[in-house]
Amino acid sequence: LEPEIRLRVRSILDDLxxxxxxNWVQHLSIELTTQMLAVLFDVPFEDRYKxxxxxxxxxLPPGIGPAQTREQRQDELMECLDxxxxxxxxxxDRQxxxxxxxxxxxxxxxxxxMIDRPMEFLGNLMLLIVGGNDTTRNSLTGGVLAFNENPDQYQKLRDHPQLIPNMVSEIIRWQSPVAHMRRRATMDTTLxxxxxxxxDIVCMWYLSGNRDPAIFEDADAFLIDRPNARSHIG
Structure with a gap:
């Protein structure tokens, strides 16, 4: 997908x-993720914002996100399933x-x-859509914020473009595009x-782990050459 991604990034940047x-989020972060989701699912381009x-x-909870009530949220998700x-x-049916x-x-x-188990199908759809939307959108946005707040790191990147892979890991660590992950325990255990x-509900906070001073020296700092940036959670 790299050629497709590069093509779309160039087009979006040229149109800014x-x-x-x-609004960077609206013009680039959301636009790029919606376009690539449309490619991954092969949905009509005009439907990408859906x-x-x-x-x-x-x-997002009702009243904060697009849905104002639980009933509206349920209706919207059923529309997605349909x-x-x-x-x-x-x-x-395609050969x-x-x-x-x-x-x-x-x-x-x-x-x-899986189509015979609609709720399982919907759950997998949501995992794929949210995974392709939230993390990418938030990282693209948080990365630009990080470089604006740390111009010395931006200059370091321009001088040393080979740091790009490590930079990506540091953006994910510093930004933590997903705040937490919650699961329900299926058996008794000790952790x-x-x-x-x-x-019991078990919640893992990416935000906390990615700023853990026991793991990351000067954990609140954004450093694109951080030696252990890849140790981030998420």
Missing amino acids: PRGEEF LTHWSDVAT YFTALWKERA DPGNDLISIMAHSRSTSD ADKQIRAG
Whole structure:
């Protein structure tokens, strides 16, 4: 996908407003993620904003995100399910399936019957959409913020472009595009001398782990040549 990503990045950057203030999140962070999600799912280009809309519906509480009530949120997610169910049925009938994620799931031996379990299908869709939207959008935005607040690091990057891979890890560490991950324990267990019982909610805070001073020296600083930047969580 690298050639496709490079092509779209160039196009978006070339179209940015010049000589005036503009919203970076709207013009680049959201636009790039929506375009690439449309490629991954092979949805009509004009429908691309539906994907990020459904991502926001899924991750933001009613009244804060696009949905104002629980009922509206449920209706929006069912609309998402209906949309992708139609795509699944159309692609499942193809003799020569494409390389998009829906075609892969529809024709894979291990997932070809997932359409018969709509809530599981919706859950997998949300994981894919949110994973492709939130983390990328937030990292693109947080990275620009980090360089604006740390111009010395931007100059270091210009002088040493070979630091780009490490820079990406440091952006993820410093920005922590996902705040936390929550799961429900399925059995009794003990973790770090803490008793966890079946049914308990366990929450891992990326924000805390990625600024842990026991792991990262000067943890609040943004340093693109940080030796252990890749030790970030997430």
